[in-house]
Amino acid sequence: MIPLPAPKPEVLARRVQIVAALQAIIPGDGVISEALRLKPYETDGLSAYRQPPLAVVLPTSTEQVAAVLKYCNAHGVRVVPRGAGTSLSGGALPLADAVVMGLMRMNHIKTVDYENRLAVVEAGVTNLGITKHVEADGFFYAPDPSSQLACMIGGNVMMNSGGAHCLKYGVTANNLLGLTFVTIEGEVVQIGGTYLDAPGYDWLGIITGSEGQLGVVTEVTVRILRGPEGARAMLAAFDSIEVAGQAVDAIIGSGIIPVALEFMDRPCIHACEAFAHAGYPLDAEAMLIIEVEGNVEEQDRLLGWIKEICNRFNPISLKVAETAEESLAIWKGRKGAFGAVGRISPDYLCMDGTIPTGELPFVLKRIGEMSASYGLQVANVFHAGDGNLHPLIMFDANNEASFHAAENFGADILKLCVEVGGCLTGEHGVGIEKRDLMPVQFSPLELDQMRAIKGAFDPQWLLNPAKVFPLEGNPIFATIPVLNAA
Amino acid sequence: MLSSTIVPKSEDAVASLVIAAAAQGEKLAIEGNGSKRALLRPVQATRSVSLRGLTGITLYHPTELIISARAGTPLPEIEAALAEHGQHIIAEPPDLSALFGASRPATIGGIVATNLSGPRRIAWGAMRDHVMGIRAVNGKGEIFRSGGRVLKNVTGLDLCKLLTGSHGTLGVITEVTLKVLPAPKATGTVSIRVATLEQGIAALSAGLGSPFSVTGAALLPEGEGATAHLRIEDFSESVAYRCGKLRDDMARFGEATIGMDTQALWQGIRDAEPLGATAEEAIWRVSVQPSAAPGVVAALRAVGGGKFLLDWGGGLVWVAAHASEAAHQAVVAAALAAQGSYTLFRAPEALRGSVAVLPDEVPALAAIARRVKAVMDPAGLLNPGRMRAGQ
Structure with a gap:
């Protein structure tokens, strides 16, 4: 278990006054303090960790957010910002002495401007909600994390969320124009605007992906894009991981930029097929889903070329979707991958390292060896175009030893990712989950410099405490005793 | 005003000379080949440091879409290496040597430090969007890294973005790693004669709002009217097809024509x-x-x-x-x-030297900027005054 700092006794002692002060800022039912109603906020997508907060506030305006932050800053109260609570890294895990700031009531789409191809939305609008709002006019919001039905744009900004289509469309950071940002002092600041590349320091860039360490985002100006004329997928299966990796290299090397290029290993193919009956080849060691865009002739041409390339690697199965429905069927298994693994094992950890794509065969071989030595099953899905690997480690949550083994297995995978030239997290964020692995990737000096930048925004270290940076080096937590969350 | 230019040959040498400058209370002007020296405010420095001695591509894996090069590597050298594998720098950085009267080409470090992007920015992102990793020396002479050599990375604060476009005021960039992509096989342009600028913008917006993946959208005023140019880049079959569709769609804004092999037009626009x-x-x-x-x-x-x-x-x-x-x-x-x-x-x-070359920041952000500058360059010795007084 990853240790959390002990709560501040003086804050716990003032709980009643703090709740009263918050109720004065947010009238009505926007402040939650009863134990039963705090329960839904005690965890997020990393459900192995649970800790009810001191209170939850559900502001409905930027002004309320600013007033709450100003109060918390003045009174030394920690704040944990939260969107939909889908973080897989424990990014929204509360502390016992922290106020959770849930932004789900700020869920209005304020402006849609097709001429300038942008939308201004509040932080609590869901990722898919933006696309749903503009798709009738042929537009979409590009980043598409798997949780897009539930996850909120404010959380996407804070975690710099990705998705399956990053190779062509980039991640959240590449699809933003501006933010309404509230500092811990309660100052409301407009970052960027409705134009590209504001001169000066790239605040938009440093805030995006900062995991709630620097301030709270209440409104986001996103770029919306016109969708292509169409898109279609194909499936290619191979009898070895190495060969599938070579096929990926050959596709990229040919000059084609597929809009998605997904890789699944044998356990993942089997889990998905049992779940979705998508027609995946069960005798394959590795399978690729490749999607291209354009009109029907363009799709045919690109898929034809890719098919030719794949044929050079003796595929055991090649299936080009002839229709949009067949395309959906190919995707169906992949999109349900997490659910499919959940059916085999109710508890699994979803890891998220990135590796140089050329290292894939070596990394999967090593993961297989680790799986055997830990005695835990693992299924791998991989955004092969951008090197983002998602091993799903299956364990039994009712067995503490099994959970510990899964955590250690996961840590070993992430260390391996760094070892081969990659990183700890490609899109899920560090959160609580990977906090103590940060020294694997960064030197003490690099960590201290990032900590100091955090301190430049949040001098008292009140924002989303105990995440991202290992506790022992932090100016605030180094001397505070730690305890376990669960 | 600058007494001399120092040309360190290694990252360690950069660190040593920053430490020495800090000890002696010297201020440093940081540059690559100096091709954009006349950009923004004049730097208030006593010595100049050129990164032109730190050159060379240190890693290039075409199938991983990644290239790393030392900061002083001339841009043309990187472009040539990429072209050998049919790839390119996505943001299409400009060559401003004519604009600034520079005799030497821009360096990759200089392009990243100034975050300059060409016409493709509208479709594929800016330089800052493709800086996957960075090595730099801060104002205390400490060598640090951010990001890495992979395409998707959210580990820790994104100092790559903070340094990109910071004009050398937060750190001396010594090496950068960029995401690259396959270069298009063909370039076509639909050009539309429009009567007013409003009509021109409407045409560009319609083009960018079309499903045809427009990768350049420029408007060249001529008298009261203008010519709007929309670029399509892809495989030649796709370019021909989409240019045709786009021309038909653009006819409502004015006389529309198709030009093929129009790279020179866009290179000109890129370089203003x-x-x-x-x-x-x-x-x-x-x-x-x-x-x-x-x-x-x-x-x-x-x-x-x-x-x-x-x-x-x-x-x-x-x-x-x-x-x-x-x-x-x-x-x-x-x-x-x-x-x-x-x-x-x-x-x-x-x-x-006498006007605000960029807008001032609101007080809350200016305060954060001062604190961030104090973290990265506490003595204020890196490119002092380049962006704003004190920045």
């Missing part, structure tokens, strides 16, 4: 050639939402005119005019009235 600025004129870049661009041009024409070139669908307005404080104030007023931003891009030293 059609602006036609004379050596004496000052140059500004105004960033606005595209629909506001005609208003910016109209406002400036009303107070004495100027030359204009619109890129990024109208979101980037290049302005050339008499290098005077009055002209600068007119540009500032027009940009702010359009809720946009501005940069005094090129001007004689007297002008750029």
